Amino acid sequence: MTEQLTEFEELKNRLAEITDLVKVAGLVGWDQRVFMPPAGGPVRAEQNATLSRIIHEKFTDPELGRLLDSLASYEDSQPYDSDEASLIRTTRADYQKAVRVPAELRVELSRAASLGYEAWHEARATNNYELLRPHLERNIELRHRYVECFAPYDDPYDPLLDDYERGMKTAEVAAVFDELKPALKELVAVVGDRDAVDTSFLNGSFPASEQKDFALRVLDSFGFDPTAWRFDETVHPFASSIGIDDIRLTGRYDEAHFGDGLFAAMHEFGH
DSSP states (O other), X not given: OXXXXXHHHHHHHHHHHHHHHHHHHHHHHHHHHHTOOGGGHHHHHHHHHHHHHHHXXXXXXXXXXXXXXXXXXXXXXXXXXXXXXHHHHHHHHHHHHHTTSOHHHHXXXXXXXXXXXXXXXXXXXXXXXXXXXXXXXXHHHHHHHHHHXXXXXXXXXXXXXXTTSTTOOHHHHHHHHHHHHHHHHHXXXXXXXXXXXXXXXXXXXXXXXXXXXHHHHHHHTTOOOGGGEEEEEOSXXXXXXXXXXXXXXXXXXXXXXXXXXXXXXXXXXXO
C-alpha cells in the first residue's frame, strides 16, 4: 500500500504539471482573442502548436500508462466515487484516448485552429467568407483524421462527442431530440401565433463604455470575489478558467442595440 500511495502521488504530480501547461495554453489563447495585435497570428499559431506538442507528449508518456496500470488495485480498493478512484479512472480513459492520436496530428489540429480563428476574425470584419473557406476545409479534414484514430465506431461523430460527454453516443443524442422535437414544434407554433413583443426600447444609442459599466455592476451584484476575475472585450464572448482564482470573462457590445451585451456577460459569468 505504501508503494501505491507513492505512485499515486507521482501520478498527481505528473498531472499537476500537465494541468499547469494546459492552463498556460489557455492563457495564451485568451490573449490571442483579447489583446494580441492582428499581425501576431502566425507566430501565435506556432506557439500554440508547440504547447500542444509538449502537453501531448507528457500525457502520452508510457510511464504515465505504467503508473495507471500499477494503480489498478489501489483504485479498486477505494470507493468508486472517491477522489482517488475517480482521478485514476478518468485519467486512464483520457490516456487511452490520447495515445491513439499521433503527436503530429495533435499539433496540426492546434495550429489549424489558431490560424482559422484569425482568418474567421478577418472574414467576419470584412464579410468575406472566402477568407475563411480554406481554413474551415483544413480543420474539417484534420477532424476527419482525428475521428479515424478511433475506428471502428458506430457513427463518425461518436469520438468527437465523447470528448465532451464521455461515453455518450450520437444515437443517444438523436433519440433525445426525436423525443423533444414534437413538443418543441408545438411550442414554436404557439409562440409564433402570439402578438410580437415590442422591443423597440432596446434600439437606440448605447455607448459601449456605458454598457460595459452597467454589465459590470450587474456582475458585481452576483457576489463573487472581485479580485478573482476580470472582464474584457472580444469579438466572440467566452469564459476561460486560468486558475481557481483567475477567471477571464469577455463580452462585446452593439451600440445600436441594448441587451445582447448584458445577457452575454451574464451568460459567461454563469460558467
